[in-house]
Structures are given as C-alpha cells and as structure tokens.
Amino acid sequence: xxxxxxxxxxxxxxxxxxxxxxxxxxxxxxxxxxxxxxxxxxxxxxxxxxxxxxxxxxxxxxxxxxxxxxxxxxxxxxxxxxxxxxxxxxxxxxxxxxxxxxxxxxxxxxxxxxxxxxxxxxxxxxxxxxxxxxxxxxxxxxxxxxxxxxxxxxxxxxxxxxxxxxxxxxxxxxxxxxxxxxxxxxxxxxxxxxxxxxxxxxxxxxxxxxxxxxxxxxxxxxxxxxxxxxxxxxxxxxxxx
Amino acid sequence: xxxxxxxxxxxxxxxxxxxxxxxxxxxxxxxxxxxxxxxxxxxxxxxxxxxxxxxxxxxxxxxxxxxxxxxxxxxxxxxxxxxxxxxxxxxxxxxxxxxxxxxxxxxxxxxxxxxxxxxxxxxxxxxxxxxxxxxxxxxxxxxxxxxxxxxxxxxxxxxxxxxxxxxxxxxxxxxxxxxxxxxxxxxxxxxxxxxxxxxxxxxxxxxxxxxxxxxxxxxxxxxxxxxxxxxxxxxxxxxxxxxxxxxxxxxxxxxxxxxxxxxxxxxxxxxxxxxxxxxxxxxxxxxxxxxxxxxxxxxxxxxxxxxxxxx
Numbered sequence: 135x136x137x138x139x140x141x142x143x144x145x146x147x148x149x150x151x152x153x154x155x156x157x158x159x160x161x162x163x164x165x166x167x168x169x170x171x172x173x174x175x176x177x178x179x180x181x182x183x184x185x186x187x188x189x190x191x192x193x194x195x196x197x198x199x200x201x202x203x204x205x206x207x208x209x210x211x212x213x214x215x216x217x218x219x220x221x222x223x224x225x226x227x228x229x230x231x232x233x234x235x236x237x238x239x240x241x242x243x244x245x246x247x248x249x250x251x252x253x254x255x256x257x258x259x260x261x262x263x264x265x266x267x268x269x270x271x272x273x274x275x276x277x278x279x280x281x282x283x284x285x286x287x288x289x290x291x292x293x294x295x296x297x298x299x300x301x302x303x304x305x306x307x308x309x310x311x312x313x314x315x316x317x318x319x320x321x322x323x324x325x326x327x328x329x330x331x332x333x334x335x336x337x338x339x340x341x342x343x344x345x346x347x348x349x350x351x352x353x354x355x356x357x358x359x360x361x362x363x364x365x366x367x368x369x370x371x372x373x374x375x
Numbered sequence: 376x377x378x379x380x381x382x383x384x385x386x387x388x389x390x391x392x393x394x395x396x397x398x399x400x401x402x403x404x405x406x407x408x409x410x411x412x413x414x415x416x417x418x419x420x421x422x423x424x425x426x427x428x429x430x431x432x433x434x435x436x437x438x439x440x441x442x443x444x445x446x447x448x449x450x451x452x453x454x455x456x457x458x459x460x461x462x463x464x465x466x467x468x469x470x471x472x473x474x475x476x477x478x479x480x481x482x483x484x485x486x487x488x489x490x491x492x493x494x495x496x497x498x499x500x501x502x503x504x505x506x507x508x509x510x511x512x513x514x515x516x517x518x519x520x521x522x523x524x525x526x527x528x529x530x531x532x533x534x535x536x537x538x539x540x541x542x543x544x545x546x547x548x549x550x551x552x553x554x555x556x557x558x559x560x561x562x563x564x565x566x567x568x569x570x571x572x573x574x575x576x577x578x579x580x581x582x583x584x585x586x587x588x589x590x591x592x593x594x595x596x597x598x599x600x601x602x603x604x605x606x607x608x609x610x611x612x613x614x615x616x617x618x619x620x621x622x623x624x625x626x627x628x629x630x631x632x633x634x635x636x637x638x639x640x641x642x643x644x645x646x647x648x649x650x651x652x653x654x655x656x657x658x659x660x661x662x663x664x665x666x667x668x669x670x671x672x673x674x675x676x677x678x679x680x681x682x683x684x685x686x
Contacts, residue, residue, distance in 0.1 A: 144478065
C-alpha cells in the first residue's frame with residue numbers, strides 16, 4: 135500500500151483529477167454568485183457532483199491502467215508477485231481516497247456556496263447538502279470501481295477509460311430504456327439509490343423501472359462484482375508483458 | 376561458486392498459439408556466478424526469464440527461484456530477494472528518478488531506503504539527476520536507473536535482460552564492469568544478451584538457447600571447446616617472403632593458406648603465437664602481424680544456432 139501512496143504522490147493524474155474538480159467548483163461558485171443555486175441545487179450538483187464522478191472514473195482507471203500504460207506492471211509484479219494482493223492494495227488505497235476527496239470537496243464547497251447564494255436570498259439546507267454528499271460518496275466509489283475494473287479487463291489505460299465511459303454513459307443508459315431488463319441497468323440502480331438517499335423523484339429510464347433501494351443496491355453490487363471479478367481474473371491469469 | 380542453485384529450469388515448455396517459444400528448456404544458475412543466457416532474437420530468452428519471475432506460466436515443466444517453485448509457497452519472498460530488469464527499465468516517466476526508486480523500495484517492502492537510494496544512484500552515476508523526471512532521460516540513463524532499481528534491497532540474484540540496450544560504448548563498459556563486480560558483494564547474476572563479446576567478458580558460465588531449446592551450457596572455456604576447427608593465427612609477413620614463410624611453417628606440420636589481405640592463415644597443432652614467430656625469425660623473416668584467430672563465443676554461437684543474421 136505504501137508504494138500505491140507513493141505513486142499517487144509522485145504522478146500527475148491524481149493531482150489533475152483534483153484540480154479539475156476544484157476548477158469546476160470555482161466555476162459553479164461563480165455561477166451561483168451571479169445567478170443563484172438554481173431551481174433544484176443544480177449549481178453544486180453540476181459543478182461538484184458530475185465532475186467528481188468523472189474524476190472518480192478516471193482515477194479508478196489510472197490506478198491499474200498506469201501500470202499497463204507505462205509498462206510498469208512487470209516491475210510491480212517482480213517486486214511482489216502476489217497479484218491478488220496488488221488488486222486489493224490498490225482498491226484499499228483508492229476507495230478511501232476517493233471517499234475522503236468527495237467529503238473534503240463537499241465540506242470546502244458548503245460555506246462557499248452558502249456565501250455565493252446569500253446574495254440571492256438563498257441558503258443551503260444542511261440536511262439536503264448532507265444527502266447530496268452521501269449520494270455522491272456512493273456514486274463516486276461505484277464509478278471508481280467501474281474504472282478500475284475496465285482498466286484490468288482491457289489491460290490498458292486508454293482502453294479502460296474508453297470502455298468505462300461507454301459502459302457508464304452508453305450501455306448502461308441504453309439498458310435503462312429496454313423494457314423487461316431496464317431494472318438491471320447499473321445507472322438506473324445508482325439512480326434508485328440516489329433517489330432513496332435524497333428522497334426526490336427524477337431519475338431516468340422507463341417509468342416502471344424504479345427498484346426499492348435494497349434491490350437497487352444488490353443490482354449495483356452485482357454489476358461491480360461481475361466487472362471487478364472479470365478484471366481480477368484477467369490480472370490473475372494472464373501473462374504480463 | 377558455492378554450489379547452491381538460485382534458478383532452475385526443468386523441462387520448461389511454452390507456446391503462444393502455434394508459436395513454440397520454449398521446448399523442454401533445462402538449465403541452472405549457481406550462486407556466486409555471472410551466467411550468460413544467449414540466443415538469437417526470438418529464441419525464448421525473455422520468455423524463460425518471465426516464467427522464472429512468475430510473469431508468465433509454463434505450459435509444461437517447472438522452474439524454481441532461490442529454491443522455491445515458481446508460484447509456490449515462499450515464491451513472493453524469493454522474488455523480493457531477486458532484482459530484475461526485463462526488456463527495458465519500465466519506469467514511471469512522469470516521476471523523478473528518486474521517486475521511481477522510492478516506489479520500487481516501497482513495493483519491495485524496504486524500510487528507510489533513502490541512504491540506499493542515494494548510494495545506488497551514485498553507483499549508476501545518476502545522483503546529480505535524482506530529482507529530474509525519468510521521462511526526460513536518455514535511453515542509457517533510463518537503463519542505468521532500471522539497473523539501480525534492480526539492485527535495491529541487496530538482492531541475492533539479479534536477472535538482467537539485455538542490460539546494455541541503448542547504451543553508448545562507454546556506458547556498455549561501465550555496466551559490464553558493474554555487473555562483473557556484483558558477485559564480490561554476494562550477488563549472483565543471470566544476464567541475457569545478444570552482445571556476445573560482452574557476455575564473454577563478464578560471464579563465468581553461459582547457456583545458449585536456440586528455438587526454445589538449450590544447445591550449449593557450461594563455463595565459457597567448456598562452450599568454446601565445443602567449437603569445430605583448430606586454433607589458428609593470422610600471420611603478416613612481407614609479400615616477397617610469403618612463399619618462404621609458407622614453406623617454413625608447412626615444415627612444422629601447420630596448414631598455411633594465403634588470405635586476401637596479403638597475410639597468411641596458419642592453423643594446426645600450435646597454441647602459442649610465439650612458436651610461429653620464433654620459427655619465422657629463425658628463417659630471417661620478421662612478422663609484421665600476429666593475431667589469434669581461435670574460436671570465440673561468436674563463432675560457437677553461430678555454429679550452434681546456425682543463424683548468421685542474428686548477431
């Protein structure tokens with residue numbers, strides 16, 4: 135785990151992910167200061183929530199993809215050949231780190247958005263904001279795991295990013311609109327969890343596709359297990375170039 | 376050599392689809408030795424090394440590292456006592472040389488590595504560039520950094536795959552000297568290379584593989600002794616004395632034939648050039664050039680692998 139932390143400190147991608155989220159937060163603050171929070175907290179959902187989700191995917195892919203992209207997997211495995219341990223140690227560093235980063239950015243943003251919205255006579259309800267943070271925590275960790283899984287499945291940085299984005303923003307959305315199987319969409323499951331946490335309607339997909347939170351959590355976990363399992367098998371069984 | 380075997384291949388076979396990379400490869404690396412692994416491109420050297428380090432799986436046969444079967448209990452510990460440089464240095468290009476070393480030290484569970492990192496960077500002449508990004512290094516500098524990373528944690532065995540790739544002549548000499556010195560500090564070496572003269576200079580033993588099979592194995596002298604042909608010399612004499620010199624040397628039972636460059640090829644039961652020079656001087660013929668043309672590793676390699684194009 136120490137070496138994973140060293141990589142995060144030494145390499146630019148994690149920094150760029152953090153900088154990108156911070157920059158979009160500043161854009162959101164500027165928009166809030168000019169126009170207010172928006173009808174349904176759009177300002178922080180779009181300036182923190184969505185960018186943080188994409189950053190989580192990129193970081194998830196990077197955790198494993200960097201070793202393939204830089205050709206360093208052979209060096210990593212000739213330092214310690216235990217592949218399952220490598221798999222677990224990367225996740226053991228990545229998951230808490232993304233959770234911590236999500237909490238931090240929401241904590242930093244709260245007073246700033248409050249100040250920016252104040253000029254429009256708006257305020258942020260703490261309970262609503264907490265729900266948004268909790269929903270973001272779930273989504274970001276899930277998206278990180280999807281990114282990590284596709285980096286392993288494709289054994290590639292570029293392939294990992296491409297397939298993770300295709301899965302999340304095309305296949306999963308497409309599945310949400312297919313009758314009879316729509317309730318098994320990964321994105322729809324995450325939307326159901328989000329809805330359960332935040333207690334509002336919204337979401338997407340077919341109208342009848344709403345699952346109870348327990349079922350939605352099971353579907354999301356099933357997808358994650360399937361993808362991570364496939365990635366782990368690829369890492370465990372394939373020859374390393 | 377202490378006689379302990381650090382690496383062993385026992386009938387290892389490996390195929391990639393229809394392409395057979397290794398066919399029942401068997402050889403050993405003894406402790407305290409610098410062993411050379413030679414073979415033409417595509418002969419299976421790197422595949423063998425990958426299998427030894429657990430990066431690839433053998434289809435048949437077995438390999439062992441530091442007395443532990445590859446993938447068996449204790450293999451992780453054996454790998455941690457083995458440094459390696461396989462097909463290029465494999466660096467994090469956006470990290471500095473020192474950061475690369477720190478990452479490797481952490482991966483190998485080395486505590487407080489700062490002093491060792493400094494001394495290894497000094498050893499490979501990169502101390503002054505320790506805080507420069509590896510991506511900006513020349514191929515030679517990257518290779519030296521890779522070598523320093525392979526030496527982290529005082530390994531018992533260092534496995535180097537083409538370590539002089541990309542190095543200039545002075546870099547090659549430095550790396551060769553460095554590798555040759557490693558056994559003094561208790562490090563054994565398995566080095567694969569296609570630079571036969573380098574291997575001849577730095578290795579105690581050599582294993583030659585061709586098309587995935589071992590074709591020769593032993594000390595350099597043992598492998599050289601398998602070469603066909605007798606000891607021979609190139610002898611330069613004044614052109615007007617060429618016939619007389621030929622008669623004098625033929626009289627000793629040597630075989631003499633003219634070379635295209637005016638010198639003579641002399642072969643036969645003679646092991647020391649001074650015998651030739653002495654005979655010719657006795658005839659009043661003074662030698663302008665006397666050069667051994669005995670079999671070297673390159674000739675043996677070409678004989679055994681039957682491929683003139685690969686060297």
